[in-house]
Amino acid sequence: MVKRRSLLGYFGIGWLTTCFPVVLAACAPTKSTDPATKTPEATTGTKEAAKPAAVTTAPEGFKTIGSVADLDKNGYLQTKEVALTKDPANPQQLIAVNPNCTHQGCAVKWIPGAKKYDCPCHDAEFAADGKVLKGPAKTSLATYPAKIVGTQVFVKI
Ligand code: FES
Secondary structure, three states: OOOHHHHHHHHHHHHHHHHHHHHHHHHOOOOOOOHHHOOHHHHHOOOHHHOOOOOOOOOOOOEEEEEHHHHHHHOEEEOOOOEEEEEOOEEEEEEEEOOEOOOOOOEOEEEOOOOEEEOOOOOOEEEOOOOEEEOOOOOOOOEEOEEEEOOEEEEOO
16 A cells, blocks of 8 residues: 555656756746847848858859869869960960860860860860861850959850
């Protein structure tokens, strides 16, 4: 038979284990409702608002093709629309060309060691400024204006 005192002890422990988490939650610190202490995410509800504004905006008619860091690291930048190198005769000057070979349209590739573009299809070669060095291509690659603004390289295609 369970004694009356033991039975009350069991109920006391049960009550304590049930109520203790509620008491802890009530005593825990809450987030501030003061707008001055809110983070930007908390104020706007999005993480995007916390990012700093874009440092570089594209000049009128230009679009970015890569970063100055990548250009410095690789010596060239290339997309489907444009290939860009520094002028071998004047590294401060950028030269952007259409990377589609004027022979039959294959994508040329910049060869840093040789400082020229090679076409993998029929071995035409082009200088950094797009001029034909070796056929069968007869026409130079088209060139585009290029500039560096901030940390980005921009080309007007
Ligand atoms: Fe480039 Fe023919 S497509 S040489």
